[in-house]
Amino acid sequence: MSSESAFIESLRALATHPSARGLNDDVAILKVGGETLILTHDTMVEEVHFLANQDMADIAWKLVATNLSDLAAKGAKPLGVLLSYTLGADDARFVAGLKDVLEFYSVILLGGDTVSGSGARTFGMTAIGTATHTPIPSRNGAKPDDRLFITGPVGAAMIGFETLRDRGATLGAAETAAFCRPIPLLAEGQALAPVVTAIMDVSDGLLLDCSRLAKASGVTIDVDTASVPIAAPDCRRDDAIRWGDDYQLLFTANQNTKLPVPAHAIGTVSTLGGSSLLIDGKPPKDGDTLGYSH
Amino acid sequence: MSSESAFIESLRALATHPSARGLNDDVAILKVGGETLILTHDTMVEEVHFLANQDMADIAWKLVATNLSDLAAKGAKPLGVLLSYTLGADDARFVAGLKDVLEFYSVILLGGDTVSGSGARTFGMTAIGTATHTPIPSRNGAKPDDRLFITGPVGAAMIGFETLRDRGATLGAAETAAFCRPIPLLAEGQALAPVVTAIMDVSDGLLLDCSRLAKASGVTIDVDTASVPIAAPDCRRDDAIRWGDDYQLLFTANQNTKLPVPAHAIGTVSTLGGSSLLIDGKPPKDGDTLGYSH
Structure with a gap:
């Protein structure tokens, strides 16, 4: 520790x-x-x-x-x-x-x-x-057979950070906006609160936050990485799903729930197995940090 | 500025x-x-x-x-x-x-x-x-003919700071306690809230805070320095009334108000004159900082 x-x-x-x-x-x-x-x-x-x-x-x-x-x-x-x-x-x-x-x-x-x-x-x-809704949704309510969703793509903040680091600041540049001026999804959160089983914002990396949600809920989450929407070149997919700062909402919901906002199904929830997180069906490799711990 | x-x-x-x-x-x-x-x-x-x-x-x-x-x-x-x-x-x-x-x-x-x-x-x-009481007391309600009070002595934190600076830390030493472990006067504040005309805590120096209270209230406050209780040698009185960190409560009340907690009368309130603060009847000298501005 x-x-x-x-x-x-x-x-x-x-x-x-x-x-x-x-x-x-x-x-x-x-x-x-x-x-x-x-x-x-x-x-x-x-x-x-x-x-x-x-x-x-x-x-x-x-x-x-x-x-x-x-x-x-x-x-x-x-x-x-x-x-x-x-x-x-x-x-x-x-x-x-x-x-x-x-x-x-x-x-x-x-x-x-x-x-x-x-x-x-x-x-x-x-x-x-x-x-706006009680009980207040948390990260610990995911249930086996729920599906895992994300509200939008990850990776835009990563590209924005790299652009800023490598090419310097260009005020208001579209390429860096996702990193510099992220948009918290307040309306989406209010709409989702009554229908989700668990929810959190993705601040430290999608895989790390999936792992946290799974541990808090006492379940196993299997992320289907190919179905994660990314706002980065496809060759950067592995990085994009480990990078934070996009502030999308990550949530689980019952398979029959009609979602009030557009969202992408990116994984499944099952009873806790040997690993709380599976990446395309496999446990994370040793040394895979899954995201960014501040 | x-x-x-x-x-x-x-x-x-x-x-x-x-x-x-x-x-x-x-x-x-x-x-x-x-x-x-x-x-x-x-x-x-x-x-x-x-x-x-x-x-x-x-x-x-x-x-x-x-x-x-x-x-x-x-x-x-x-x-x-x-x-x-x-x-x-x-x-x-x-x-x-x-x-x-x-x-x-x-x-x-x-x-x-x-x-x-x-x-x-x-x-x-x-x-x-x-x-615990509304309207909530503020620093801007002092009225002409009110009296100015403080709940207890100033200067103990100053002595504590100097002891710590010059002789080093002695865990739990009584000499440094006023500086290191100040006591916020929560019960006194709750008792005073319904009866004061203005109130604030003394954090940056008694004279500076008197000046702030006077300006906020649009009145002149005259501090009778000899009547300010101090927890320091009398030769340090001028410093003690300019030193902060004692967290006494400074307040004004009508002359007829029966105070619910022990307090020391240390000055008077009058209609705004040429200076919002008087020290023993005289305006502060140029360059007198009155206290500590963080």
Whole structure:
């Protein structure tokens, strides 16, 4: 177990309240008055989660978008966000991008804190929303004989990242938009919440997230890689299904469920066998990381 | 105007919703499901807000305590916190301190995010609570002829910081406790909320915070420095009233109000004159920073 895993496990030991599920890979759920609140926090660090030469407007967009994607996967309607911001270069561009994304999603900047700092800049965001459907869907409800779906292609963010890394930033370029300005699927999440058996957003790589969903549900998921829609050359399929940042919704549903949004069937669910994840019928090879662990 | 002020002003221009008051020096207020939520976010940066050689258990305590103090100043009851944590040395000590403070205040760790990073470590926390009294008291309701009060002495954190800086950490030492493990005055805030005209916690220096309260209320506040209780040698009085981190509650109340908690009368409120702050009847001298601006 890495020191990071050990730390997270020790935090989990503190987070014993039923509301306290929101550590790293899930959201917190809090019943207040007659509403069910969903809370999530994501932190982005320079050179870990983004490149130092990226447009700060895109960083602002992505910080909000990744948090809203966590809400989307719960079928939640966003209420507002709180920002933690390390002051530095291009603060005006950050504000411009923040304005864009908050207006685009009609989300309120509720507050936050700005700090001075040196070294790698760190940006944090807490997003708060209300559930539109209870029980709130989670990643642990997949059942044997369900089918596995994804809302759209993966790989566009990977191509966008590589374009940005290799050719530099071109403001607003279509090739980099999927990486720089991802679109959280809020409407799709709200439509899917009542009908799915399990759901999560794909942030760290499709195969890794399939594995997490399978483990959380106590089932085996078999991904049919050829049927995964990808937005990348077909020779990059193996990479695309291990790359994150596309923020599609991954979900399972009963075979007879009529889906309210377009989605692609990409696998099957069965009772737990020797491996919680199968790739085209076979367990992952040793050393296959399946995705990106931040 | 510094670039930090300019940035914060541009953020404020985005935060136009009535709920969106929670930037840097105030909290956000959100009505949800019949309850009024109070949300706040504070960020601490290594070597800016704490010393690199401090016990990480104390950092965890202070991170929670400063956020709870923001809730205390609104008379709120805390529900839970979300943590943003940069992994590094002494993670186990951080968890130990976090456990202490969460148990002490019966607060839930709802979730958060852990990240890897280099350089100065950054820790963020969002705290969420519910109002116990509406309208929620703010810093902008002080009225001419009110009196100015503080719940207890300032200066103990200053002495604690200097002890720590000059003599190094001595785990649990009484001399450093006020700096390392401040006590947010939650019960006092809840008791005061219905009776004060304005209230805030003293986090950045008594005189600076008096000035902020006066400006927010559109009045002049005259601080009688000799009557400010201090927990420091009397020769340090001028420093103690400019030093933050004590987290006492500063408030104004009508002269006839019977106070529900012990408090010290330290000044008077009058209609706005030439200076929003008077120190023993005189405007601050040029270059007097009044406190610590992070």
